[in-house]
Amino acid sequence: MNVLVFLIPTSIFLGLLGLVFFLWTMRSRQYDDPAGDAQRILSGIYDDAPPED
Amino acid sequence: MLSLPQVYCAACIVGVEKGLTTQPGVRSARVNLTLKRATVEVDQDVEPEALADYLTGIGFEAYELDAGALMATETDKRSRELLMRLGVAFFGMMNVMLLSVAVWSGASDATRDLFHWVSAGIALPIVAFSAQPFFTSAWSALRVKRLNMDVPISLAILLAAGMSVYETMHSGEHAYFDAALSLTFFLLAGRYLDHRTRAVARSAAEELAALEVPRAHRIVEGGEEVVSVADLAIGDVVRVTPGNRVPVDGMVETGESEVDRSFLTGESLPIFAGPGDMLNAGEVNLTGPLTLRVAAAGKDTALHRMADLVAIAETARNKYTGLADKAAAIYAPVVHLLALGAFMAWLVITGGDVRLALNIAVAVLIITCPCALGLAVPAVTTAASGRLFKKGMLLKSATAMERLADVDHVVFDKTGTLTEGAPKLENLGDHAEADLVVALGLAQGSAHPLAQAIAFAARGEGLVPAALTDVREVPGHGIEALWNGQQVRLGRAEWVGAHVLGRTATYLKIGKRPAVAFTFTDALRDGAKEAVTAQKAAGCGVTLISGDAEEAVRDVAFRLGIDDFRAGMLPDGKVAEVEALAASGKRVLMVGDGLNDTAALAAAHVSISPASALEAARVVSDIVLLGKSLAPLGDALLTSRKATRRIKENFGIAATYNAIAIPVALLGFATPLAAALAMSASSIMVTLNALRLKVGK
Numbered sequence: 159m160n161v162l163v164f165l166i167p168t169s170i171f172l173g174l175l176g177l178v179f180f181l182w183t184m185r186s187r188q189y190d191d192p193a194g195d196a197q198r199i200l201s202g203i204y205d206d207a208p209p210e211d
Numbered sequence: 212m213l214s215l216p217q218v219y220c221a222a223c224i225v226g227v228e229k230g231l232t233t234q235p236g237v238r239s240a241r242v243n244l245t246l247k248r249a250t251v252e253v254d255q256d257v258e259p260e261a262l263a264d265y266l267t268g269i270g271f272e273a274y275e276l277d278a279g280a281l282m283a284t285e286t287d288k289r290s291r292e293l294l295m296r297l298g299v300a301f302f303g304m305m306n307v308m309l310l311s312v313a314v315w316s317g318a319s320d321a322t323r324d325l326f327h328w329v330s331a332g333i334a335l336p337i338v339a340f341s342a343q344p345f346f347t348s349a350w351s352a353l354r355v356k357r358l359n360m361d362v363p364i365s366l367a368i369l370l371a372a373g374m375s376v377y378e379t380m381h382s383g384e385h386a387y388f389d390a391a392l393s394l395t396f397f398l399l400a401g402r403y404l405d406h407r408t409r410a411v412a413r414s415a416a417e418e419l420a421a422l423e424v425p426r427a428h429r430i431v432e433g434g435e436e437v438v439s440v441a442d443l444a445i446g447d448v449v450r451v452t453p454g455n456r457v458p459v460d461g462m463v464e465t466g467e468s469e470v471d472r473s474f475l476t477g478e479s480l481p482i483f484a485g486p487g488d489m490l491n492a493g494e495v496n497l498t499g500p501l502t503l504r505v506a507a508a509g510k511d512t513a514l515h516r517m518a519d520l521v522a523i524a525e526t527a528r529n530k531y532t533g534l535a536d537k538a539a540a541i542y543a544p545v546v547h548l549l550a551l552g553a554f555m556a557w558l559v560i561t562g563g564d565v566r567l568a569l570n571i572a573v574a575v576l577i578i579t580c581p582c583a584l585g586l587a588v589p590a591v592t593t594a595a596s597g598r599l600f601k602k603g604m605l606l607k608s609a610t611a612m613e614r615l616a617d618v619d620h621v622v623f624d625k626t627g628t629l630t631e632g633a634p635k636l637e638n639l640g641d642h643a644e645a646d647l648v649v650a651l652g653l654a655q656g657s658a659h660p661l662a663q664a665i666a667f668a669a670r671g672e673g674l675v676p677a678a679l680t681d682v683r684e685v686p687g688h689g690i691e692a693l694w695n696g697q698q699v700r701l702g703r704a705e706w707v708g709a710h711v712l713g714r715t716a717t718y719l720k721i722g723k724r725p726a727v728a729f730t731f732t733d734a735l736r737d738g739a740k741e742a743v744t745a746q747k748a749a750g751c752g753v754t755l756i757s758g759d760a761e762e763a764v765r766d767v768a769f770r771l772g773i774d775d776f777r778a779g780m781l782p783d784g785k786v787a788e789v790e791a792l793a794a795s796g797k798r799v800l801m802v803g804d805g806l807n808d809t810a811a812l813a814a815a816h817v818s819i820s821p822a823s824a825l826e827a828a829r830v831v832s833d834i835v836l837l838g839k840s841l842a843p844l845g846d847a848l849l850t851s852r853k854a855t856r857r858i859k860e861n862f863g864i865a866a867t868y869n870a871i872a873i874p875v876a877l878l879g880f881a882t883p884l885a886a887a888l889a890m891s892a893s894s895i896m897v898t899l900n901a902l903r904l905k906v907g908k
Contacts, residue, residue, distance in 0.1 A: 162322070162325070163699060166329055168309075169306065169309055170306055170329075170333070173305060173306045175303050175370070176304070177298060177299065177302040180298040180302075181295070181298065181303075184291060184294055184295065184298065187895055189291075189294060190243065191243040191245045191246070192246045193241060193242030193244040194243055194245060194421060197220060197221040197224060197244055198221060198224060200221035201219075201221045201222070201224065201225045202908060
């Protein structure tokens with residue numbers, strides 16, 4: 159069962175990684191306009207970067 | 212910041228953004244489809260109004276907004292905070308679940324204890340952070356000695372966490388850390404959905420309020436200044452230019468004009484105003500500039516007195532309790548009594564084993580899981596109001612949907628609601644082209660609704676206005692000019708020298724020839740017919756109540772197929788009518804836009820007003836139509852009925868599930884695994900059931 163010494167921290171680290179990514183998506187305002195984002199995929203215009211404001 | 216009530220697709224987004232960026236001075240534009248508005252970055256000197264006009268010109272209805280809407284960013288912050296808690300709870304739930312699965316699949320002794328300790332390390336701080344909204348809400352309810360849904364929620368979360376810590380310390384077999392976290396997660400999800408729906412509705416409602424710019428032009432020595440209406444005092448003199456709303460009650464000092472008072476009284480035709488006449492706030496000046504001496508401003512105006520009338524009617528309606536509150540009122544005490552009962556019973560049975568009894572009581576609290584209940588209503592309202600919002604309807608009040616579902620009688624106002632409030636030229640075909648081009652030349656410069664109707668119709672025929680010289684608008688009478696050396700006039704019968712016809716008409720006289728008449732009908736609003744038909748199909752009675760003259764009302768009622776109509780109604784008459792219907796057991800939906808409707812709107816079971824309505828009317832309405840068309844009305848009724856049915860189904864699901872789970876928990880057979888499975892299964896079922904609204908026709 160010594161393997162747990164690695165596995166538990168690993169699993170928690172991976173979870174934290176996910177959480178950090180989630181926080182990043184939120185801070186860069188990716189949930190502000192879900193309906194618009196769903197439609198924008200259909201247009202031929204691309205954003206170079208997420209809008210900053 | 213622009214409001215765009217009618218964007219709904221990818222092509223619209225591109226059209227608006229591209230269109231805006233071609234305008235001089237615009238640096239960037241971005242449409243937010245969820246909020247239906249566009250944020251535009253411009254150079255200093257660009258007028259937002261011009262941009263809105265431009266967009267309306269290329270086919271996207273647009274309104275200018277007050278950019279200083281600080282409240283909007285405020286609500287945004289709250290929803291992001293909730294989302295943050297939600298994300299953290301999800302992280303914790305998944306990690307603890309991972310460890311719990313290991314325990315459930317057979318980890319024992321020291322390994323199990325280790326897993327429990329790690330779980331505790333993750334779960335406790337996360338519960339403390341993520342479940343805060345529930346704790347604060349429960350605490351504030353308890354402090355005033357009330358029970359709300361958050362009390363059993365908080366209790367379940369806290370007890371689950373606390374007991375798990377105790378069990379862990381004593382190397383117990385069962386720990387409910389995963390349950391505490393998933394409870395938090397699912398309930399936060401419900402809370403977030405709820406908040407998001409309301410935030411969208413609130414920000415849009417704020418936008419509508421921001422549309423009205425309460426400013427007046429005050430005449431001071433040596434010129435005039437723009438002041439806020441609130442700063443006007445009795446005795447000030449203000450100038451009202453044609454096309455603008457009268458900001459205060461006052462007496463006309465100089466100038467002659469016609470005013471449109473349809474908002475106040477429902478009369479569809481403008482009336483003449485000259486020196487000495489009293490005007491009320493809310494009326495629209497049409498043809499000539501006027502100066503008014505302020506007789507009452509701000510809270511004392513007729514407009515505000517009407518609003519007070521509304522406040523009285525409103526309090527009656529606030530007594531309505533939503534389904535969610537009703538469910539919570541039953542649920543909270545029942546669950547607490549059950550848990551307490553279980554605790555006592557097991558204490559007696561086992562002869563004083565507090566630990567086992569507490570274990571079972573907590574299992575009961577967790578497994579009766581307010582999850583499904585907490586999600587049942589928000590999931591449905593989110594799906595349904597999202598659907599309505601897409602169609603251009605904005606739900607302002609949380610229970611509007613449930614009340615709308617009850618409706619079995621609809622009362623419409625006429626002017627501005629069923630009709631555009633703007634006349635439409637009827638007999639275009641009767642006139643010679645030569646007459647029409649002259650009429651167009653005369654009419655095109657005027658803000659009078661009849662003139663605009665002529666200009667609109669003639670342009671629609673592709674006519675080019677005749678070359679006129681010396682065009683002059685005589686306020687209150689009409690327009691005159693010279694054409695090929697002859698005097699031409701368009702205006703009132705007495706003024707041009709014509710017979711008065713018994714209907715809405717204006718008259719054109721060219722030189723010495725006899726005058727010809729242009730007759731008008733009140734144009735029906737887009738979708739009015741569909742709306743009325745749909746209401747009838749949904750089994751609702753339809754009544755038309757208007758303050759306008761009998762003839763005009765009968766005409767509209769006939770065209771829409773409404774049998775039941777009343778004309779010449781005063782505001783309190785409308786209220787009485789609505790109340791009489793309510794007294795006969797009907798649930799009344801009132802649709803209206805004018806100030807004369809506001810009291811009736813407030814008195815009705817549920818009310819709808821178009822975005823063009825006066826602010827007072829929109830404020831008392833539960834639902835606001837964002838676009839021009841009335842057609843979504845029919846759909847709204849069906850959607851709301853379906854939504855209410857789904858909510859009840861969801862309660863059914865939650866109840867069935869509890870009927871099975873509670874006995875199991877009471878008998879002491881509930882394990883953390885069973886609780887986790889049951890909780891997730893019921894939550895997912897409830898959510899899926901709500902989503903059917905989005906998919907179904």
